[in-house]
Every structure is written in structure tokens, then in C-alpha cells.
Amino acid sequence: MSLSVELTHRRDGFTLQAGFESPDGVTALFGHSGAGKTTVVQAVAGLLQPDAGRIAVGDWVLQDSATGHWLPPHRRRVGYVFQDGRLFPHMSVGRNLDYGRRMNRRARDPAQERRVLDMLGIEPLLDRHPAGLSGGEQQRVAIGRALLSTPRLLLLDEPLAALDAARKEEILPYLERLRDEARIPILYVSHSMAEVARLATHVVVLREGQVLRSGSASQVLSDPATVPALGPQEAGALLAVRVEQHHEDGLTTLATSAGTLLLLGVAAPPGTRLRVRIPAHEVILALEPPKGISALNILPARVLALRPGDGAGMMVQLESGTDRLLARITKRSALALGLEPGRECHAIVKSVAFARSDIGAGGAV
């Protein structure tokens, strides 16, 4: 089942005109504030009625302005996790979790309840009240509440934005499990590159109310055209890797499609599939295989495209095996090296350039 969205909405001089498909897995709706992300999600949930458009999950049509069909929010079966949790303060966690089932007058499903409680680790919270929970606990309960309403689609509207870095790290593994276990499309709104890189299987980049790029996460994130929407500091490609071997000095060998990477602090056992984000500004390019250099990672690559930035910077898209890389260098360097599409080179990355948050579990990229 996939979510298909086609929307036009005008409000106060802002025009949203967006169309995209979001298959099973996590589709990240990415863009800066004011790009129209929340408008899209609210329209999908029925909390906002767009001027025109068609929204459907598989053959479940939520809205079609051509036929005048419009389902009110409570009939849409869309699980919505808000940035601020929005747990009901007058109900215990248990009653919050049970709310969707009661409102839809469905019988209890103990197996599903068990799955959700275990996946989110919220069983010890059942008798507590929302006011006594930490921000991270509240968000986990909010996710559980949405899941237990047996939705056909899950909307996560910046669910981590209100949390500090430690709490984010606490929840991200739960979201990774959700992505790998939920059998429904998940639309994930974010303006954080780290979250998108960790979770997204698909990425839709919104810019000023328009879809700038849409496609698989690795495709979109390695596309130099998305850089203006992401910001050059946030740009970076996504690599699918497999854990090969742990070494005594704390490094781990990871296999990519074109060679190997040595990274710090990987705990996953050999054979595990991981995704690694390589920030564009951490990549150095060399024409010859460098010798006598401290960087441990040297991947053979070929230049695919160059995109000059507004200032002195230049974004270089590279192909390495079947993977794509992005490197941010200066225009001066690009000129000095004579970089042009088709040029063979070497991409160099320091092992310590990877932050913990750049390494995520599983999932196709």
C-alpha cells in the first residue's frame, strides 16, 4: 500500500502545490520551516481542507476534490504523532493508549497490544499520568497510542523536535524498529538531516511549497540539486554497508559496494546491515591514491556532476561502486584538480568524521 498525495492550497500569499508517492517504509518530508511540510500532513490527516487535491492510501480515498469526496479526520484512520505529544492529561497512560480502540468501538487485540508495548518499552508506564512522564516517554506513548488506533497510515510530525539530543538518541532506535516492523506507510516530517538519514527509506524535499526532489533516500540525499534546500552543512550521502569485522583497537570494518570503511564505535555484530551518512564537508578528493596519510578510508570514485554553490563552495557528486557520495570542496580546488564529469578520483574520509548519530540500523536506503 502506498500513500499518494496531490495538493493545491493557497493561504496568505503562500502557495502549496505538492504531489508525491510514499510507499511502505518511512517517507521523510524534509524542508525548512515554512516550506509547507505541516500543511501537507494536516491535509492528509483532514485537520485542514486544501483548496484542491486527491489523497489516497492504496484504494482508500481520503479526499478527492474532483468528486467532492472528503472524509472527516475521525474516519480517516490516520495515526498522527504530534511534535508536542498531545497526550490526554486527564487519562492514565493505559487509557490514552486504549483511546483509539474505544472510539472506533473495536474489540481488544491482546497480541497487538503486546507487540506495541514491547516495541516501545512503555509497559511500566501504564498506570502513570502524562504529567509525570519525561518528554521521551511521552513521545513513545504518543506513538503507541497512534499505532493502537490501527491506522492505515502513520504521520509523525517532527516527533523529536521538542526533545534534547540524549532523548532523541533514546527514541531513534524505537523509530527504526517501527520502520522495520510496521506494515503501513509512515510519513515522517523533519527538518533534521540526522533523523532523515537514520530513518528514511524515501525522501521528499519541499521548498517554498513545491516538491524539489522525491525518490529513494540514497538518491535524493546524494543529489547536488537538493543541497540548497538542505543547507551545505547538512548535505551528505547515505551509504548501505555491512558489518565485516570488529578490531581490538575499537575500529570496525564495514563493506560498501566499492570497498571497505573503518569506523569507530559500531556495536552491531558482523553481518548486520547498517546505513552510514557521510557528511559532504568531511570528504576530501584526490586524483592519485594518497600515500602517507592519516585518514583510513579511501574509496575509489568517479565524478558524476558538479554544482557550484553561492559562495566559494562546490558540491561534487561521485559514484563509488553502486553507491553515491557527495563531497563539498572549494571552487578553487575543483579547478586545480580539473574535476569534470567522468573523472576518476579517490574520496578520503577520516574514521572520526562519523558521529554516532550518522550510523543507523538496517532498512533499505
Add this chain to the structure above:
Amino acid sequence: MTLGLSAEAWAAVGLSLKVSFWAVLLSLPLGIATAYLLARGRFPGRQLLNGLVHLPLILPPVVTGYLLLLTFGRRGVVGAFLYDTFGIGFAFHWTGAALAAAIMAFPLMVRSIRLSIEAVDPGLEQAAATLGASRLRVFGTVTLPLVLPGILAGTILAFAKAMGEFGATITFVSNIPGQTQTLPSAVYAFLQVPGAEGSAIRLVVISVVIAMSALVASEWLARRMARQRGAT
């Protein structure tokens, strides 16, 4: 136990309690609905409704009482209809006192409930809708429980106002001992008779006790509600 009060004075206390109880109970559903409309409704004429609700608060009570007499009196437009059709009469009857008390207390009740509805985060109602609750059930399961403290406060305030209502009541239903003589009317009547100040003072004490009890009860209830919702 008469506390030195005549049967007539006790009748006034009993009547006031009865009048206030029914006035508040019957106007509460309408008060909640009106407060919700004013807090959340977006319709033309909202300001007009707001003004109408507040009218008894700003008009002289005598004027409200006279308007009630014109409308609900035996020969009034509504009054004649109600009497001929259902046999319900208001003029010079305790039900008239209840009607006057309800109308005078209504603005206070609506105001208090409206403020507490406006304090409810609409985001919670949206969340309930996405979980499958229709508008009516959102109101019943989220909005109403969250505004209960406000409803309680509005009810107590309205009850106190109803207990104290004088001007509109005496204009509309007069001051007939045992029939329409409420506690304030009785105090007024005692003050008109030489040597009856003692009875007036005893009635004043009783009215203070009733008002304080209502206030304490509402504080206790509000605290209990807050505890149930508490952090544990």
C-alpha cells in the same frame, strides 16, 4: 431547632435553596452549550449572542424583572403560550423566582465555563479526532472532562448569585411569604418591620453560612479533581 426564626423565615431559606437548585440545574446544560458556542463557534451573530448573554449583568435588575414580567407573565407572549399549552405559570409563583434567578446567574455561569473551554488546547481535540472520535465524542471524552473544574466554579458562582438575587425576583414574582419570598426578600421584609432586625440578622448569618459552605465544597472538589489528574 428553630434558631429563633419563625416558620416564615425558614420557609424563605428553604425556598431560596429550592429556587437556586433548580435555576442552576436547569440552566447548566444551556450554559455549557452557550459557553462552547462562544468559545469555539465561528458564526455570524456570535457577538450578538455574547451581548444577549451578558445583558442581565449590565441591566438594572428591576428592568430585567419587568422584562420578564412582560414576556413570561400570564399575559406575556411566552407566558400565555406556556400557561395555555402546558399549564406552566411563572407569575407570582416560585418557578418564576427560579426563572429570574437562572437568567440573572446565567452570564456568570457562561463566563466561567467559557474561560475554561478557551483554556483547553485545541490540539488535544485534534488528536482525539485523528484517533477516531467524532466531534460529539471529542467533546464528551476530552473537552468536557478538562473543563469540569470550570463548570464546577461556574455552577457555584451561579448558585451564589441565585441565592442572592433580589431585584429581578421581587419585580417579577413579588414577595409573597411561603410562595415567592426568597431569603433576600425575607431580609428586606424584616427590615421594613420595626423590631424585626434580630430576625434579619439571623437570616444574614444563615446566608453567609450557606455561601461559605458552597465555596468550601467547591474548593474541596476542585482539589480532588486536580489530584486525580495529578503527576503520580
